[in-house]
Amino acid sequence: MSITIIYTIATLSVIGTSAAVILYFVAQKFKVYEDPRIDQVEQSLPGANCGGCGFAGCRAFADTCVKAENLAGLNCPVGGNETMGKVADILGLVAEKKDPRTAFIRCNGTCDHRPKTSQFDGASTCAIAASVYGGETDCQWGCLGYGDCFDVCEFDAIELRAHLGVPLIIDDKCVACGKCVDACPKNLIELRKRNPKDRKVVVACRNKDKGAVARKACDVACIGCGKCEKECKFDAITIENNLAFIDSDKCKLCRKCVSVCPTNSIIELNFPPRKIVTEEKEECTTEK
Amino acid sequence: MLKTFKLGGVHPPENKISANAKIEVLPLPKSVFIPVAQHIGAPAIPVVNKGDVVKVGQIIAKSSSFVSTNIHSPVSGKVKKVDVATDSSGYTRQGIFIDVEGDEWLEEIDRDETLKTDFDFDAKTIIQKIQDAGIVGLGGATFPTHVKLVPPVGMKAEVLLINGVECEPYLTSDHRLMLEKPEEIMVGTKILMKALNVEKAFIGIENNKPDAIQLLTSKASKYPGIGIVPLKVKYPQGGEKQLIKAVTGKEVPSGGLPIAVGAVVSNVGTAFAVYEAVQKNKPLFERVVTVTGKGVKKPSNFKVRLGTPTTELIDAAGGLPEDTGKIISGGPMMGKALATPDVPVTKGTSGILILAESEAKRREYIECIRCGRCVSVCPMGLEPYLLMTVSEKHLFDRAENERVLDCIECGSCSYTCPSNRPLLDYIRYGKAKVGQIVRSRKK
Amino acid sequence: MSKILTVSPSPHIHSSDSTRKIMLRVVYAMIPAMLWSVFVFGFDAARVTLIAIAACLAFEFLIQKYLLKVKPAITDGSALVTGILLAFNVPANLPWWIIIIGAFAAIGFGKMSFGGLGSNIFNPALVGRVFLLISFPVQMTSWPVTQQSGVDAVTGATPLGIIKEALNNGVAVSEIASKLPVPKDLLLGNIGGSLGEISALLLILGGIYMLITKVITWHIPVAVIGSAALLSGIFWMVNPELYINPVYHILSGGMMLGAIYMATDMVSSPMTPKSQIIYGAGIGVLTILIRLFGAYPEGISFAILIMNALVPLLNRYIKPRRFGEVKKQPAKA
Incomplete structure (x- = not known):
């Protein structure tokens, strides 16, 4: 009995030791040299592997940074300037300063504003619905509400709001990786400059139809009247194809355009309330 | 043993309820909207402006590249505007709005209905005439026909296949056309053979249309080189690749065009349009459209001017049934559901199918049971x-x-x-x- | 136009077939054999069947509702099929609590642990059966005698059991011939065995019904039975005194039940005809090898489970013939 135990232990030890020796030599033989700084850079990255930088994960980004001669064009949107500063320190380079950004869905066509005129009955993804037709409402530019953006977001920064028909981006969680921007077949999502307290003044509409058509489809559609463009003192607003656009890099958040917009398609967010408190949106169920 | 393609296929209920309805000419609409993108390829460029007076058959939008076609006015009247509106794609498209006034045709169009068989054209002239007439594949794919007639360098067409399969359930426009214009289709086929310089042509027809097979076979003796091939009923035999396989036994290689096996496929409707274009100088501005559905009072086949609103077709077929749940442009297998019937008939509209609410909704889907x-x-x-x-x-x-x-x-x-x-x-x-x-x- | 139209991608029509209808057809196909089992084994057979069905449905419902937290879908009929198949695979005198354990193994381990209908790799009923066979070998192999045999014995032996014993003890086939039922009894089901495996004829009848209603295709049953006949035939020709003739192998034990009802289970069988034939042939060969050289007299359950495990591989590497695949395209670098 005890002999068996001894034999067992002995054989296993021999096998183990020889395997270790073989592995050691194999590892030596096939060793690949890697710049140790890649590991250091990777350590300083957020490690979300979101691909927001345009590379296949954090390691690929770290690899590119180490090999790059300067950091121009390389930016980790999740970590922002702080992380890029650390990366720059490790590599002895200078990082570009970039304004932090946040994503915004430029559509406010919730079901109370945009009446439903047809019923989509295919696989519930925005991409498939968009390939079939303009959407359940008469606005072919607006949000479809099936949440392709929600599906790709790895930071839980999007709330689906199926009952309203338009998702909401939660600024606190959004890291501006840009995945939702690519996922939206209607091209509604824009990465805008992040202002203090996440304040923003945005044209929440992408409708390029003529005013009357747009207005008929949705009562908060931009009709391209141009009032906001005239009102803006900072040249932040441009009108193209019956649609106003506020450049978030130029906007000074004066909010004058908000009050002149006849259709309330320009919205202000996260400002202290003005005289009237915005009323709670009525819930209306849309079938997902 | 009837021919058919080998791999796969299904047998949906045929429901060809409009098969016995003769083709009727739909009254002229009051106004039309003609999208400039009715075909595969680059959209045509409008050449008329607001206020212009146009005649039937006049070019109103010009082909913008080789893979593109002209668009002709289907009506006479005044151009109301050039603007965007929703078409059957479900999105807005640029197009020309015309208010109809009278019915004045261009003089060069021969409006005589008698059969004309003038084969004294060379291939180049034929192709030019087809291109000018704005003819596209009328089976639904709307690929410009003149492009198909010019094989890529180094390839040679050997056989022409005319698609009279109409494998989509419900649709009967091709069937009616074969019954009512058999000789015209034959002449059109002959012209296409000449344009391609091929000796053989086959018209493939599924044997759920025995009357059409019989009629065309009896006429075929007058047109040497054209054979009628009855085919076993199986969907999707009207698919280009499936038809070639069924008739010739050859398989178009993956990723290749039919010409790779020496075949060119055209629809019977296209052959008829070619006949009209070459023999009668008539450009493509009208087509046969089936309006059908189980709830439709009068399932019909209409000869319709392009640009006519779908609503008018539906009204002419007895109006929209109470329980309508879905309106489809095309057949039930590959057609496109419309969000609104307020869209124009275009070159690719082969049918309007109206499904009741009970037929419209899909059933809820569950897990794949891997049945294969x-x-x-x-x-x-x-x-x-x-x-x-x-x-x-x-x-x-x-x-x-x-x-x-x-x-x-x-x-x-x-x-x-x-x-x-x-x-x-x-x-x-x-x-x-x-x-x-x-x-x-x-x- | 105030009417709201439905818009969806094509196709806009659907065949009238549904998963539920397919499952029900499998159930209909099994009814003759089920009735026969009641006729042969009496009330016990009905008891086993009902307990198995009830337990399978209950476990399916409970696991879906409380563990997976999805909408219970017991009406899709798949648990019903599993229940009947499980009952078909056990002896009629099995205690009720063992059946319930078997149902739990079938639904819980065999099906739900993989994610429910469609995701399971193994045939759930067979997982249940094999679980029981290994856990309760005595109960699972004590066969009640048929009511027709008229012998005063509590337990009988299956033909395969007799053959196996002879094989193990080196007794010649000719010496045990008298103990074995004649092929006619095998066909009709006048033999000992599990509930559903006794009457080859009724099983074939159900199989024909499933073929006509397109629940199954001929590939798997033919491949299983064909390969089993071929292999056992070869052994028989080599040494007819040691190995019994193929008729016994085909008509006795779970061969028919396995080939027609269990190997053809849609979820755990391959997709294309080509791979179905390979899969079926594998089952046939393994069954005979286990019967002749393995520890158990019967091997089809193990054979099917082993081949089930190979199905993902078959699906991955054996592709249907594709249209237009005349010449190989140059491989992409």
Whole structure:
């Protein structure tokens, strides 16, 4: 009995030791040299592997940074300037300063504003619905509400709001990786400059139809009247194809355009309330 | 033993309820909207302006490249505006609005109905006439016909196939056309043979249309080189590749065009349009449209001017039934559902199908039970269940390797799936994505 | 136009077939054999069947509702099929609590642990059966005598059991011939065995019904039975005194039940005809090898489970013939 135990232990030890020796030599033989700084850079990255930088994960980004001669064009949107500063320190380079950004869905066509005129009955993804037709409402530019953006977001920064028909981006969680921007077949999502307290003044509409058509489809559609463009003192607003656009890099958040917009398609967010408190949106169920 | 294609296929109920309705000429509409993109390829460029007076057959939008076609005014009247409006794609498109006044045709169009058989044209003239007349494939694909008639360098057409299969359930426009204009189709076929310089042509017809087979066979003796091929009923036999396989036994290689096996396929409607264009100088501005559905009072086949609102067709067929749930432009297998009937008839509209609410909704889908039926019915020998999964998970490399681009979007997989899975929805999505990737790779 | 139209991608029509209808057809196909089992084994057979069905449905419902937290879908009929198949695979005198354990293994381990209908790799009923066979070998192999045999014995032996014993003890086939039922009894089901495996004829009848209603295709049953006949035939020709003739192998034990009802289970069988034939042939060969050289007299359950495990591989590497695949395209670098 005890002999068996001894034999067992002995054989296993021999096998183990020889395997270790073989592995050691194999590892030596096939060793690949890697710049140790890649590991250091990777350590300083957020490690979300979101691909927001345009590379296949954090390691690929770290690899590119180490090999790059300067950091121009390389930016980790999740970590922002702080992380890029650390990366720059490790590599002895200078990082570009970039304004932090946040994503915004430029559509406010919730079901109370945009009446439903047809019923989509295919696989519930925005991409498939968009390939079939303009959407359940008469606005072919607006949000479809099936949440392709929600599906790709790895930071839980999007709330689906199926009952309203338009998702909401939660600024606190959004890291501006840009995945939702690519996922939206209607091209509604824009990465805008992040202002203090996440304040923003945005044209929440992408409708390029003529005013009357747009207005008929949705009562908060931009009709391209141009009032906001005239009102803006900072040249932040441009009108193209019956649609106003506020450049978030130029906007000074004066909010004058908000009050002149006849259709309330320009919205202000996260400002202290003005005289009237915005009323709670009525819930209306849309079938997902 | 009747011919058919080998791989896959399904047998949806035929429901050809409008098969006995003679083609009626629909009264002129009050106004028309003619989208400038009615075909595959670059949209045509409008050449008329607001206030211009146009005649029937006049060019109102010019072809903008080789793969594009002219668009002719289907009515006479005044151009109201050049603007955007929703068409059957479900999106707004640029187009020309014309208010109809009278019915004044261009003088060079021969409006005589008698058969004309003048074959004294050379291939070049024929192709030019077809191109000028704005003819596209009328089976639904709307690919410009003149492009097909010029084979790529180094390739030679050997056989012309005329598609009289009409495998889509419900639709009967091709069937009626074959019954009412058999000789014209034959002449059109002859002209196409001449343009392609081929000796042989076959008209493939499924044997659920015995009257058409009999009639065309009896006429065929007068036109040497044209053979009538009765085919076993099976969907999607009207698919170009399936038809070639059924008639000639050859398989178009994956990713290739029919010309790779020496075949050119045209629809019977196209052959008829070619006849009219070459013999009567009549450009393509009207077509036969089936209006059908189980709830439709008077299922009909109409000869319609392009640009006519779909609503007028529906009214002429007895109005929209109470319980309408879905309006489809085209057949039930490959047609496009319309969000509103307020869209114009275009070159590709082969039918308007109205489904009741009970037929319109899809059943809820459940898990795949891996029964393999989608695999066995796929006429392209693909594995739809797999293509759906990889498309859903955005594994587009895998989708490409599994030949998602070979999919002809016939819908047999979704039709047959016992779990009601939206196979084709996802495959189409994957196909579009892989197509983008392949194109960007080429650049 | 105030009417809201439905818009969806094509196709806009659907065949009238559904998963539920397919499952029900499998149930209909099994009814003759089920009735026969009641006729042969009496009330006990009905008891076993009902307990198995009830337990399978209950476990399916409970696991879906409380563990997976999804909408219970017991009406899809798949648990019903599993229940009947499980009952078909056990002896009629099995205690009720063992049946319930078997149902739990079938639904819980065989099906739900993989994610429910469509995701399971193995045939759930067979997982249940094999679980029981290994856990309760005595109860699972004590066969009640048929009511027709008229012998005063509590337990009988299956033909395969007799053959196996002879094989193990080196007794010649000719010496045990008298103990074995004649092929006619095998066909009709006048033999000992599990509930559903006794009457080959009625099983074939159900199989024909499933073929006509397109629940199954001929590939798997033919491949299983064909390969089993071929292999056992070869052994028999080599040494007819040691190995019994193929008729016994085909008509006795779970061969018919396995080939027609269990190997053809849609979820755990391959997709394309080509791979179905490979899969079926594998089952046939393994069954005979286990019967002749393995520890158990019967091997089809193990054979099917082993081949089930190979199905993902078959699906991955054996592709249907694709349209237009005339010449190989140059491989992409």
